Amino acid sequence: MSEWFEMEIRVRYCETDAMGVLHHMNYLAYFEAARTELFRDLGGNYRALEERGFYLVIVKSECNYKKPAHYDDVLTVRVRVSRMSGAKLEHDYEITRGETLIGTGHTILACVDKSGNIHRMSEELLYNENYLPNRES
Amino acid sequence: MSEWFEMEIRVRYCETDAMGVLHHMNYLAYFEAARTELFRDLGGNYRALEERGFYLVIVKSECNYKKPAHYDDVLTVRVRVSRMSGAKLEHDYEITRGETLIGTGHTILACVDKSGNIHRMSEELLYNENYLPNRES
Amino acid sequence: MSEWFEMEIRVRYCETDAMGVLHHMNYLAYFEAARTELFRDLGGNYRALEERGFYLVIVKSECNYKKPAHYDDVLTVRVRVSRMSGAKLEHDYEITRGETLIGTGHTILACVDKSGNIHRMSEELLYNENYLPNRES
Amino acid sequence: MSEWFEMEIRVRYCETDAMGVLHHMNYLAYFEAARTELFRDLGGNYRALEERGFYLVIVKSECNYKKPAHYDDVLTVRVRVSRMSGAKLEHDYEITRGETLIGTGHTILACVDKSGNIHRMSEELLYNENYLPNRES
Numbered sequence: 001m002s003e004w005f006e007m008e009i010r011v012r013y014c015e016t017d018a019m020g021v022l023h024h025m026n027y028l029a030y031f032e033a034a035r036t037e038l039f040r041d042l043g044g045n046y047r048a049l050e051e052r053g054f055y056l057v058i059v060k061s062e063c064n065y066k067k068p069a070h071y072d073d074v075l076t077v078r079v080r081v082s083r084m085s086g087a088k089l090e091h092d093y094e095i096t097r098g099e100t101l102i103g104t105g106h107t108i109l110a111c112v113d114k115s116g117n118i119h120r121m122s123e124e125l126l127y128n129e130n131y132l133p134n135r136e137s
Numbered sequence: 138m139s140e141w142f143e144m145e146i147r148v149r150y151c152e153t154d155a156m157g158v159l160h161h162m163n164y165l166a167y168f169e170a171a172r173t174e175l176f177r178d179l180g181g182n183y184r185a186l187e188e189r190g191f192y193l194v195i196v197k198s199e200c201n202y203k204k205p206a207h208y209d210d211v212l213t214v215r216v217r218v219s220r221m222s223g224a225k226l227e228h229d230y231e232i233t234r235g236e237t238l239i240g241t242g243h244t245i246l247a248c249v250d251k252s253g254n255i256h257r258m259s260e261e262l263l264y265n266e267n268y269l270p271n272r273e274s
Numbered sequence: 275m276s277e278w279f280e281m282e283i284r285v286r287y288c289e290t291d292a293m294g295v296l297h298h299m300n301y302l303a304y305f306e307a308a309r310t311e312l313f314r315d316l317g318g319n320y321r322a323l324e325e326r327g328f329y330l331v332i333v334k335s336e337c338n339y340k341k342p343a344h345y346d347d348v349l350t351v352r353v354r355v356s357r358m359s360g361a362k363l364e365h366d367y368e369i370t371r372g373e374t375l376i377g378t379g380h381t382i383l384a385c386v387d388k389s390g391n392i393h394r395m396s397e398e399l400l401y402n403e404n405y406l407p408n409r410e411s
Numbered sequence: 412m413s414e415w416f417e418m419e420i421r422v423r424y425c426e427t428d429a430m431g432v433l434h435h436m437n438y439l440a441y442f443e444a445a446r447t448e449l450f451r452d453l454g455g456n457y458r459a460l461e462e463r464g465f466y467l468v469i470v471k472s473e474c475n476y477k478k479p480a481h482y483d484d485v486l487t488v489r490v491r492v493s494r495m496s497g498a499k500l501e502h503d504y505e506i507t508r509g510e511t512l513i514g515t516g517h518t519i520l521a522c523v524d525k526s527g528n529i530h531r532m533s534e535e536l537l538y539n540e541n542y543l544p545n546r547e548s
Binding site for chain 2: 286287288302303306310319320321344345346
């Protein structure tokens with residue numbers, strides 16, 4: 001379980017929809033952008049992980065939409081690792097605008113290699129750029 | 138609870154990501170496209186509903202990612218109303234490619250008017266283009 | 275120069291913006307979807323081309339926006355090859371809704387292999403799935 | 412003609428495609444995001460402009476793709492007003508990653524009110540939040 005990490009994202013015009021609000025699919029994009037930054041904050045680099053041949057693939061996403069966000073709003077996107085167990089890495093998310101809660105979310109990721117084999121999650125695998133797990137296991 | 142309705146969607150290049158697969162946020166776009174067609178199939182017209190001043194806003198989404206989909210795949214997207222109760226309209230989703238289950242999902246929508254007031258869901262409200270609920274209620 | 279090829283695309287809710295219209299970046303997505311279908315219509319398969327190790331990368335795009343399109347509109351997207359010369363493949367596009375011209379466009383693509391080397395365009399390269407150009411050339 | 416204004420944008424995973432690069436439609440999204448910031452930098456506020464009942468609608472876009480950008484790249488997006496004449500507002504764009512030119516672009520916008528009437532561009536209209544043009548004209 002990590003601390004909460006936060007970043008700001010300004011809503012782009014192209015991310016709004018005809019209701020005049022941030023379209024709900026973009027919450028997943030914001031979660032992903034925040035996850036990238038949390039990963040970096042924890043000492044890793046997701047791009048480098050892929051270059052080593054490992055991919056974090058999404059297994060499940062959940063999102064609760066509380067209040068609409070609008071074009072040009074500056075949102076705070078918070079993310080933390082809520083659980084790492086076996087092959088699964090779980091994150092919690094919160095999006096706020098000032099004191100207003102815009103939405104919350106949860107995702108589960110799994111780690112696979114290029115052949116699609118699932119790998120056990122570990123801090124070494126994720127954050128140590130020299131670590132290569134035993135492929136036999 | 139409605140019957141399953143299905144439509145085909147071909148994966149666009151712009152919907153894939155650097156892993157070479159359909160990016161997970163687009164599952165929500167496919168669910169939404171299928172929901173529009175189910176709505177039409179049930180005798181309604183979502184665009185006309187908005188023109189009458191009512192909006193179905195998303196309250197919650199869940200998505201389970203089972204197998205990757207790729208550029209140019211023709212996917213079958215299935216949707217059904219799983220529950221309509223009070224202010225909530227719930228849908229289930231399934232995405233398949235042939236016999237392969239690509240993903241499943243669930244969403245909860247609420248009906249609001251232009252002022253943001255929540256309206257009770259009813260088949261009349263949703264599918265009868267002449268129906269206007271008592272705004273007092 | 276090919277004949278015009280056409281396909282229908284229904285505007286998705288997520289493709290609209292806060293002005294209530296199809297957001298302009300999606301014209302490029304529609305052009306691309308139509309290009310895929312034209313490619314297939316001409317006997318090729320863009321996905322198979324990539325599997326042979328060749329990529330059509332975009333060099334230039336132009337788009338003229340004539341009239342807005344809206345959610346749930348059924349648009350006709352027309353595309354034709356307007357020029358194939360040396361390393362460049364050019365396409366023209368037209369988007370209409372009934373008699374109304376929504377937009378026009380033009381793109382230039384180049385063919386590169388996995389190493390980023392540019393390859394001369396030819397009908398054989400594009401549409402003959404057994405053809406492999408002399409990599410020395 | 413304005414000075415060049417610049418902002419940084421980090422490429423999101425969802426903006427890449429199966430070629431492993433920033434998908435070309437997102438250049439238009441980046442141009443738009445930079446335009447919003449330039450507008451603010453010049454003393455205006457595009458969101459407030461819309462709230463006054465005026466919209467800048469896109470008439471034409473052009474984009475030249477020079478070099479690919481990748482996930483997690485930090486790009487510099489530059490924008491300037493290149494021309495304001497009658498009903499048209501034109502912008503130039505440049506995207507770079509360090510010394511590498513990723514792409515260039517040009518857009519033409521027109522100003523319309525809620526009824527779709529075209530309004531003459533002026534610095535007052537765009538940047539003075541109290542200014543309301545003579546609707547008779």
